[in-house]
Amino acid sequence: xxxxxxxxxxxxxxxxxxxxxxxxxxxxxxxxxxxxxxxxxxxxxxxxxxxxxxxxxxxxxxxxxxxxxxxxxxxxxxxxxxxxxxxxxxxxxxxxxxxxxxxxxxxxxxxxxxxxxxxxxxxxxxxxxxxxxxxxxxxxxxxxxxxxxxxxxxxxxxxxxxxxxxxxxxxxxxxxxxxxxxxxxxxxxxxxxxxxxxxxxxxxxxxxxxxxxxxxxxxxxxxxxxxxxxxxxxxxxxxxxxxxxxxxxxxxxxxxxxxxxxxxxxxxxxxxxxxxxxxxxxxxxxxxxxxxxxxxxxxxxxxxxxxxxxxxxxxxxxxxxxxxxxxxxxxxxxxxxxxxxxxxxxxxxxxxxxxxxxxxxxxxxxxxxxxxxxxxxxxxxxxxxxxxxxxxxxxxxxxxxxxxxxxxxxxxxxxxxxxxxxxxxxxxxxxxxxxxxxxxxxxxxxxxxxxxxxxxxx
Numbered sequence: 001x002x003x004x005x006x007x008x009x010x011x012x013x014x015x016x017x018x019x020x021x022x023x024x025x026x027x028x029x030x031x032x033x034x035x036x037x038x039x040x041x042x043x044x045x046x047x048x049x050x051x052x053x054x055x056x057x058x059x060x061x062x063x064x065x066x067x068x069x070x071x072x073x074x075x076x077x078x079x080x081x082x083x084x085x086x087x088x089x090x091x092x093x094x095x096x097x098x099x100x101x102x103x104x105x106x107x108x109x110x111x112x113x114x115x116x117x118x119x120x121x122x123x124x125x126x127x128x129x130x131x132x133x134x135x136x137x138x139x140x141x142x143x144x145x146x147x148x149x150x151x152x153x154x155x156x157x158x159x160x161x162x163x164x165x166x167x168x169x170x171x172x173x174x175x176x177x178x179x180x181x182x183x184x185x186x187x188x189x190x191x192x193x194x195x196x197x198x199x200x201x202x203x204x205x206x207x208x209x210x211x212x213x214x215x216x217x218x219x220x221x222x223x224x225x226x227x228x229x230x231x232x233x234x235x236x237x238x239x240x241x242x243x244x245x246x247x248x249x250x251x252x253x254x255x256x257x258x259x260x261x262x263x264x265x266x267x268x269x270x271x272x273x274x275x276x277x278x279x280x281x282x283x284x285x286x287x288x289x290x291x292x293x294x295x296x297x298x299x300x301x302x303x304x305x306x307x308x309x310x311x312x313x314x315x316x317x318x319x320x321x322x323x324x325x326x327x328x329x330x331x332x333x334x335x336x337x338x339x340x341x342x343x344x345x346x347x348x349x350x351x352x353x354x355x356x357x358x359x360x361x362x363x364x365x366x367x368x369x370x371x372x373x374x375x376x377x378x379x380x381x382x383x384x385x386x387x388x389x390x391x392x393x394x395x396x397x398x399x400x401x402x403x404x405x406x407x408x409x410x411x412x413x414x415x416x417x418x419x420x421x422x423x424x425x426x427x428x429x430x431x432x433x434x435x436x437x438x439x440x441x442x443x444x445x446x447x448x449x450x451x452x453x454x455x456x457x458x
Contacts, residue, residue: 027222030222032172042265066131066134088144088219090143093137098137104130146362173211175295252442257387258386259432266428281343292351294351296351333421398423
């Protein structure tokens, strides 16, 4: 049945013609709303909730509730997209839900207002509710956008270029968030409860407005993928889940993808705590250090779009990024506060490593899917399910250990290391090592494809 489906591909797909520059750029813009809200979620949510008086454990519960909702939604979204198609409609619906709910994540506690009490339990429930709603919309948008890559083109180089462009826009979203945050924090410099809420609400509004502008560009400038339309108009035959579970490559790609996401998300969530509490750097470093990481990632992501990709190059590039993370993570773990300026150097290395691992790690999904387009939603959804669940549990565990200031500040003067050092240094390094070993063991189908019709760099 799968071979018969392959025979139905349009001529353009069979020839795997490379994409043009504008097609790639417009596609990359489609995830900006998700990217900028995600950056705010992982960078500022824990800080915001603890600033409002919640304990680190309660703040972690809020984040975990969102991650769990996100994880289970990806499974259902992937199944529905495989069954019914219509990537753009799912993307638009998810984006609307994200835009409506995100400001409430950083807003007031609705149950507290209804009941008239402001206990930590009610606050945790209230913020967890909106965190879950936000992540449902986020998951639908992510799965639909990620699945589109495989149905837009069969050209391996163009698929990597689409993922690379998406990653470049992710860096733009992160940098934009920090620019917004710098302006808002400079203007308000709030200390009181109401002022803190107002600060983050303005950051949320500005992020939503910018993200929605890019979503409109994506929806107007992108056509519904012809490959998927052809499948549903002629003879739909959904690929069974068992088809993927019997593939050893599915489990290998799943391990690499989940560990890659774990590296980037955990490091992003703990970075602000590390530079301030462990290294004693100035407050501006909370924005400057992440900015250096994202600028480095942006530059590398753009460069990666110019390469003619094969499966061998994917494996080499991913392994190189993993090695860079192992080296930088080990350095971060032992870095004394007296040498905190070295963190700027590590930031450049981390940015390069993140780009190499994210672009090639996501592109391995496309190598796994190949021409089996009627299962692309399940693959993207199931891998995202494992990613969101593992990240949520990891951050919950780390934050739970930070519930005591003594543990949080167990530093050089006592000859120990803080939980943040372990979370930012050793955990990403260990994940990078495992993912590199798994990548080296993969047997990817060797591919050769033409470069893009037009280079992205001129």
